Amino acid sequence: MLKKRRLSPVGRLREFWIGRADLAPVALFRIVYGIELFNWFWQLYPNLAAFFTDQGFMPRSLLVTQFPDRFSLITGMGTWWQIALFWGACLVVAVMLTLGWHTRTACVLAFVGVASFEWRNPLLLDGSDIVFRLVPFWLALTNCGDLYSVDAATRKARGEQVTGSGPALPVRLLELQVGWIYLMTGLEKMAGVLWKNGTATFYALQLEHTFGRSWAYPLATNMIVVHLMSWGTLAVELLFLPITMIPSRITRLIAVVGAAFLHGGILTMMNVGNFPVIMLSTLILFLPAEWVREFVDRIQLRVAPRLSPRVAAAAAGVARRELRQMSVVPGRTIGLREQRAVRIAAALMLLAVTGIAFASALPSWAASYRPQGELARVLAFSSLDQRWDMFSPDPAQADGWMLAPAKLADGGTYDLLTGGPVSTAPRWSDPLYTRWVKVFERIANSGYSDYRLEFGRSFCRLRNFHLQPGQSALDTFELIYIERTIHPPGEAPTLREYHIWSHQC
Numbered sequence: 030m031l032k033k034r035r036l037s038p039v040g041r042l043r044e045f046w047i048g049r050a051d052l053a054p055v056a057l058f059r060i061v062y063g064i065e066l067f068n069w070f071w072q073l074y075p076n077l078a079a080f081f082t083d084q085g086f087m088p089r090s091l092l093v094t095q096f097p098d099r100f101s102l103i104t105g106m107g108t109w110w111q112i113a114l115f116w117g118a119c120l121v122v123a124v125m126l127t128l129g130w131h132t133r134t135a136c137v138l139a140f141v142g143v144a145s146f147e148w149r150n151p152l153l154l155d156g157s158d159i160v161f162r163l164v165p166f167w168l169a170l171t172n173c174g175d176l177y178s179v180d181a182a183t184r185k186a187r188g189e190q191v192t193g194s195g196p197a198l199p200v201r202l203l204e205l206q207v208g209w210i211y212l213m214t215g216l217e218k219m220a221g222v223l224w225k226n227g228t229a230t231f232y233a234l235q236l237e238h239t240f241g242r243s244w245a246y247p248l249a250t251n252m253i254v255v256h257l258m259s260w261g262t263l264a265v266e267l268l269f270l271p272i273t274m275i276p277s278r279i280t281r282l283i284a285v286v287g288a289a290f291l292h293g294g295i296l297t298m299m300n301v302g303n304f305p306v307i308m309l310s311t312l313i314l315f316l317p318a319e320w321v322r323e324f325v326d327r328i329q330l331r332v333a334p335r336l337s338p339r340v341a342a343a344a345a346g347v348a349r350r351e352l353r354q355m356s357v358v359p360g361r362t363i364g365l366r367e368q369r370a371v372r373i374a375a376a377l378m379l380l381a382v383t384g385i386a387f388a389s390a391l392p393s394w395a396a397s398y399r400p401q402g403e404l405a406r407v408l409a410f411s412s413l414d415q416r417w418d419m420f421s422p423d424p425a426q427a428d429g430w431m432l433a434p435a436k437l438a439d440g441g442t443y444d445l446l447t448g449g450p451v452s453t454a455p456r457w458s459d460p461l462y463t464r465w466v467k468v469f470e471r472i473a474n475s476g477y478s479d480y481r482l483e484f485g486r487s488f489c490r491l492r493n494f495h496l497q498p499g500q501s502a503l504d505t506f507e508l509i510y511i512e513r514t515i516h517p518p519g520e521a522p523t524l525r526e527y528h529i530w531s532h533q534c
Contacts, residue, residue, distance in 0.1 A: 045276035047376075050197035051318035055168070056129075056176035057325060058313040062164055063127025065307055066139060069161050070119045073146060076464070077116060079491060080150050083107040086468075086480065086487035087150040095479070098409045099148035102141065115145070126165070129178020136169035144412035152471055152480065153464045156419045157304035160210065162412060164307075167206050170199035170379065177325060198376060200314075201274070202383055207311045208270030209387055211288070213417040215266030217392040221422030224263055227256035228518070233424040234298055235515050235522075237458055239466055240428070245298035252518060258294070265291045273315055281315045288312055302462040304419070382413070389414040393422070427514045430456035431469040431529075435488075435506035445488055445506050455511070473510040473529055481508075485532035493534060505533045 036044060079085040081103060089107055103115050119142040125135035143162045147154055172195030174180040181191050223229040234241050234249035241249075248254050265287040272280040289312060296305040313321070389408055391399050400408055408414045432453060433445035444451050446465075459466065471477045472484050485508070492503045508529040513522050 041276045044197070046197060046201055048197050049194045050200045051322075052172055052176045052193050052195050052200075053318040053321040053325065054314050054316055055171050055173045055200050055203065056178065056193075057321050058310065059129065059132070059168060059173040060127055060177060061310045061313060062168070062307075063123055063125075065303070065310060066126065066143075066161065066165075067120060067123035069143070069303060070116060070123060070146075072464075073116065077112050078109050079487065080153060080464070081106075081112045081146070082109050084109075084487065084490040084494065085150075086484040087152060088483060091480070091483050092149065096148065096151055098406050099151070100144070100410050100412065101148040102145040103149050115142075118142075119146075129174045129180050132174025132178055132180050133169050136165040136173075139165035140169065140412070148412070152468055152477070155302055155304065155464075155467055156417065157302055157307055159415050159417075160307050160311075161303070163206060163415060164203075164311075166413070167199070167203040171195060171203060172199075198379070202379070204273060204314050205270070205383070206387075207308075207314065208273055209390060210308075210417050211266040211269040213390045213392060214419055214421060215263055216395075217418045217421035218263060218266070219422075220392060220394050223423040224259055224421070227259045228252075229420070229424050230258040230262070231255045231518060232426050232515050233420055236299075236425060236428040238428045238430050238456060238513060239458055239470060240299050240301050241458055242298050242300060243457070248298065250518070261287075262291060278317055282317075285312045285315050300458045300460070300462050301419075302464075386413040386415065390417050393418070427512050429473065429510055429512040431473065432509040432511065433506055434509075436504050437501040438504045439501040441501060445503075469510075472508070473512075473527070481530045484508075485530055489532070489534035503534050505531070507531055 073080065080087070083089060089104060092104065103112060106112055106115065119139075122135055122138045122142055125131060126139055140162065143158070143165070147158055147162060175184075175191060175195060176193045181193075184191050218224040218229075221229075223232065231249055231252070234245040237243060237246070248258075265284075269284045269288055273284045289309065292305040292308045295301060296309070299305075385400055385404070385408065389399050389405070399405070400414075405414070431446060434442065434451045435445040436442055442451050443449065472481060485506075488506065489503055492500075496502060508531075510527045510529050512525050512527060514525070515522050
């Protein structure tokens with residue numbers, strides 16, 4: 030039996046970055062991400078009209094005025110049925126990616142699909158959406174479809190050798206993108222005060238009307254726990270990238286454990302949507318490949334007796350069809366020197382794109398080093414720009430809730446946002462995150478006052494254009510925001526009422 034050749038530290042580093050990588054972790058991550066992507070699209074369905082049509086609060090006339098540099102395939106679509114067809118196609122793409130069927134094409138389509146929905150209404154966006162958009166771009170550069178996929182089964186059925194390994198550099202760039210999220214967020218926090226003095230989570234966990242969970246309050250008011258969580262968050266974010274980008278199993282596992290605790294805490298104590306879920310799943314990339322293979326083998330032992338014959342038969346059928354359609358065309362053989370030159374040129378180009386895209390995420394105190402001018406516009410148009418500033422440089426020290434008392438044409442009243450009777454009672458963080466939380470937060474912000482007119486008009490359009498028998502038309506309504514300010518430890522929160530908007534349909 031041949032012994033595995035021991036490499037020097039420099040050799041290990043070279044092999045780690047530009048050698049061959051076991052694709053088991055990235056292939057398993059592809060499957061998990063595909064399932065999460067399906068759910069990401071599925072979550073949009075109840076609000077397709079309000080979020081993405083001309084009857085909603087971001088009609089195309091407002092979109093092209095406010096975001097002229099952004100590209101979306103559905104900018105040309107204004108009706109519900111058009112958006113629904115595109116949405117359905119995106120669900121199919123998510124299934125393709127999960128199964129690993131035409132994997133690289135599915136990755137590209139997923140990137141375009143997510144970007145199209147994001148830039149059709151940027152008022153919805155949160156940090157998790159940027160992760161969902163960028164992941165398929167980097168996945169497309171890897172050979173993630175060469176393992177645990179229909180593509181791999183098809184190749185085997187054709188008699189091709191499938192090794193389950195691929196070029197390391199694209200895999201490392203995907204990992205680097207994940208680490209970049211942590212590092213840039215941590216550096217952004219260093220510009221603030223509350224993270225460094227250890228009190229940031231005191232404020233973050235008390236945003237109970239928007240993002241906080243009610244059961245987090247005892248932890249939020251225990252100052253020893255608050256300091257440990259605040260400084261622990263900084264440590265994980267600042268150290269994750271450097272200790273995962275070296276070929277050491279120990280340091281990579283330390284980073285995985287730290288990040289798992291961080292996002293597990295966020296998932297249980299805060300209601301911030303998909304972010305902790307997608308970030309927890311990215312940790313698969315940093316697990317030892319043999320652990321992943323052993324885990325998948327155990328799953329296959331249970332599933333294979335029923336599923337494998339059908340998959341193998343289907344893959345064989347696909348392979349036979351492809352062979353019949355193939356025509357043998359003699360081509361020029363490329364020499365080894367030419368192949369190496371092409372690989373080097375492609376790697377340099379990929380590194381250049383990576384550097385430019387990552388530079389767009391530099392923290393605010395280094396904003397002068399971000400891409401500027403035409404380069405920035407090209408980056409934005411291609412949806413490769415990114416920004417990581419979650420709860421930074423300091424977490425918000427106030428939250429609140431929106432009230433919307435409305436009057437119907439027949440004199441009746443109701444609450445525009447809940448559909449129930451008018452009420453001034455406090456409203457709390459929804460057990461299941463909805464994008465409306467982010468929308469209300471932005472509409473209440475004076476910096477988004479340009480969107481309030483269409484926001485008001487959308488409620489009139491969505492009700493009055495679709496009245497059912499016996500329903501009365503919406504006549505007028507008010508938007509009122511109750512802001513709750515969180516003061517330093519020992520002081521009680523205070524409430525203040527702001528009149529946001531009056532609207533007559």
